[in-house]
Amino acid sequence: MSPLLSLCVFWLLPLVLMLQEHPPLDHGPRRSVPYGDNAHLFREEGVFNYSTMLLREDLDLLVLGAREAVYALDLNDISKKLASVKWEVTQQQKRECKNKGKDPEVECKNYIRILHKMKDNRMYVCGTNAFDPVCDYMSYADGKLTLQKKGEDGKGKCPFDPFQKYASIMVDNDLYSATSMNFLGSEPVLMRSSPVSIRTEFKSSWLNEPNFISMAQMSESKDNEVGDDDKVYLFFSETAVECDCYNKLVVSRVARVCKGDLGGQRTLQKKWTSFLKARIDCPVLESQLPHVIQDSYRWCDPQQNWKTCLFYAIFTPQSDTVGLSAVCAYRVSDISRVFAEGKYKTPVPVETSFVKWVMYSGEVPVPRPGACINNQAHKVGITQTLDLPDRTLQFIKDRPLMDQAIQPIGEKPLLVHRGATFTRIIVSKVQAADGEKYHVMYIGTEEGTVLKAVNYDGEMFIIEEIQLFQPPKPIKILKISDVTGQLYAGSDYGAAQIPLATCERSLSCVDCVLARDPYCGWDRVVGKCVSLSNSSRDLIQSVKEGNATLCPDTDPVKPMNCSIWPGGNLKLSCPSPSNLAQIRWQLDSHPLIPSARFQLQKDGLLIFNASDSDAGRYRCQSVERSKTDEYTETVAVYHVRIAPAGSGKSGQTSSQTQEGPSIVGLQAAVGLLVVALLALLAWNFYKGHLPLPCGKNNGGQPYEERGLNSHITYQEAGRPAEDKPLVSGRDSSSNNNHARAEAASNNAEENNAPKVNLPSLQYIDDESEI
Structure with a gap:
């Protein structure tokens, strides 16, 4: 085995062993909610990419950034647009962008990517601006959105590429951003823009082909016994430098910097002196490669210490062979401890001409590299990062990576789900009737749905999956307003709003x-x-x-009366209230056994080739098991009777359609009609009214094969309709009728009955027409 392969196997072995200890938690939603149910939607024709949101609860606004437009929407009903402002690129900018090899109709637009509130109630907004990012200030007054058109340079703040991942946060009017500094996207940077511009080094040991995910601020200086500083955390994924495999291995990271960082005096001038990063794991069974982080959300209880804060993150596989997405939760205190007390990794050259990263076991300089300026630093006369010695700065410049990986709570995911890939997550806290408070997770997917899930003492339960966008479009952003109790989602197609409850x-x-x-x-x-x-x-x-x-x-379910011809088909509707429930049917209080004539469907029961023995009382029951018991509910009850052949009416039904009589009755009717037709033709030939056929009859029309089985559909209770037996004629359901004819034919073969092809006949209301 080669040294490179050996290193990869050694690096992944602990992860594989950990996966074997924790089986997956593969869950499906209890309820599936269709598109448009109880949702407010917003979109404008010709405008796409509604992927940036800012909640202005002080103004009762949802500020929505899209492609070349910003909207101010009513926070209680986002379908109501209160104001908007266009921010389009010029033709000259579009030509310059096109000359750089970009698509003038897609990439050479201005995609709004940054929306943050400032202390003076203005908003800071940035856009890609045809691969030349620019920022501006925006205000809302007198029902109008206004751009100040200052045109600040957006390089390092906003991405050039509208489809490149990025992250940003506004802290005390200072913009922290993670994006690329150049047009090619080859200079990734974590930067603070003002008042003193600080950024990362352009070194692969700092950032190696990263995909930035999200940022969050932690007020760790509050009530801190060691006098620590506030911090900004960055979640991202990158190619692992510590595993130099044949194929690039992507790992998830969390990095952090100190809010008061001013850079070094000589070493690391205008560079972060507190930049540290660590691998973050979310072990998922069935995957030999680590899952990759796609989004994170910081949840904190304002009444408690910052150490109780949690980070929720979603992960997806980097291999197409694994279809599982996962949610993991991390304590901020665990992450902080790794940075404050953990070991460092250090690069070591080896004979095979590549760099191997191993745990650093040498002497660590004082003050500790990467630490914020705290009480210990103050004791030795260091009051700011400009006072840090070069030995400390050089150490952190070469070794920003921690040796220890950060594990989730319980060392396993909260949720593992097989289905649509996760894209976004946000969390709300609610107090239930038992007095306990629960974290409700809302998870966006690639198919435009949102999962609503809760973890109950280690058991993950998905309450429902809601289809927000049709056609399905990936969820690109989620926001929650505790003021309105609403969830807001954005996609390329538009924005949607649904209640949390x-x-x-x-x-x-x-x-x-x-x-x-x-x-x-x-x-x-x-x-x-x-x-x-x-x-x-x-x-x-x-x-x-x-x-x-x-x-x-x-209360008992009110029975519905329905009837059917002998030999007909009947569908009894029974929509299940839950995806976790089983549907059971009873006929006259006896369990109904599925067969070729009784076919159970997801939303009902199909009865084929009905006979007299099929009459009776049909009961549909939903049976669902919880942790305590099994519960049975009656969903629908039907009284089915077989209508006698030749009767004019067959009883009351609910939303029904009678399409034909029985096979036997039609055989007799067709036989009589054929005899009459032959007699009529013979009489006309005898009298010379018709020439004898010598070849092909050009004027004749071929008979159509039609199914003769009745089909009754029950969708709503309490809508009685008169049913009249009809002989099957030409209608829009020819395909369905043909399928029914085949089913009837198959049943005839099983019963050794003759198989016949019957002509298409219309219902005859008056016998004098024959």
Whole structure:
């Protein structure tokens, strides 16, 4: 085995061993919510890429950045546009961009990428500006959005490429940004723009082909016993320098810098002296390669110390062979401890002409390299980073990478999901009826859906998956407003808004409790599933166990009457209230066994080639198991009767369609019609009214093969309609009828009945027309 391959195997071995200890948590959503259900949508024709958002709760606004436009939307209903401003590139800028080899209609536009609030209530906004990034100041007053058109240079603040990943945050009017400094994207940088510009070194040991993800500020100086400084954390992925494999290996990182960093006096002038980075792991079974971070969200309780803050992050595989996305959570205190106390990695040249990174075991300079200026530094006369000795600065310049990897809480993911790839995550905290507070995760996907999930004592439960955009477009940004209780999402297609609490989707007490949504509970008085925040009464809720035994008895389901011809087809509708439930059918209180004639579908039951024995009382039940018990609910009840042949009416149905009589009846009718037709033709030939056929009959029309099975669909209760047996004729459902004919033919073969092809006939209302 070559040294390079040996090194890769050695580096990945601990990860593989860790994966074997933790089985995956592969979960599906309990409920799937279709597009447009209870959502507000916003988009304008010709405008795309609604991927930048700023919540201005002080102004009741959602400021939305798109391609060459910024919108001010009503925070309570984003479908209402209050103001907008265009920010388009000039024709000259577009020509210059095109001359650089870029697409003039796609890349050579101004994509809004940065929107931040400043202390004076103005907004700082930056755009790609046809691969020449520029920034400006924007204000909202008297119902209007106004750009000041100052045109500040955006290099290092905003990406050149509209499709390049980036990150930014505004801290005390200082913009921290992670992007590329040049047109080619080959000079990645983490930079603070003002008042003193500080950035990273252009060295692969600092940033090696990174994809920047997100940034967050931590107020670690508050009540800090060692006098530490506030910090800014950066999450990104990059090609691993510590594993020089044949193929590039991408790893996830978290880096941090100190807010008070001013750079060094001689070494690291105007460069970060506090830049440290560490690998961040999210071990997922089935993957031999580490998953790659795609987004992160910082959650902090304002009433508690910063050490209780958490980072939630989503990870996706870097190999197409693994279809699992994951969510991992990390304590800020664990991350801080690695940077404050952990070992460093150091590069060591080896004989095979490449650099090997190993744990540094030598003497560490004092003050500690990469540390913020704290009480210990003050004791030795160092009050700012400009006072740091060159030995400390040179050490951190060569060794910014920590040896220890940061592991998630519990050393395993909170959620592993097989399905649409995760793109974004945001978290809200809510207090349930049991008095405990739960973190509800909202996870955006590549297919334009949002998963709503909660972790209950190690058990991850996906409450629902909501389709926000149609056609499906990847979710590019998520925001939550605690003021309005709404979730906001952006994609290339548009922006969407949905409430955090969607209790009205549960129509029964059992359904409401089994949803295990900490926002919702069943109100006995009004008989509805309502939000806890909107009710002062004690509600029935059991989020940890899904215990619905306290639910009152439900009213019996009103039966629906329906009928069908002998030999016809019938569909009885039964939409399942839950993806986790099983649907069971009963016929006259006996379990219905699926067969060729009784086919169970996701939304109902199909009865083929009905006979007299199929009449009776059909009951559809939803059976769902929680952690405590199994709960059965009756969803629908049908009284089915077989209509006698030749009867004019076959009973009351709900949303039904009768398309034809039985096979036997039609055989007799067709036989009589054929005899009559032959007699009529013979009479006309005898009288000379028709010439004898000598060859091809050009005027004749071929008979069409039509299915003769009835098809009844039940979609809504309480809509009686008169059903009249019809002989199957030409209609828009010829394909379906043909399929039914085949099914009937197959059933005939099974019963050794003769297979016949019957002509298409129309319903005859008056016998005198024959």
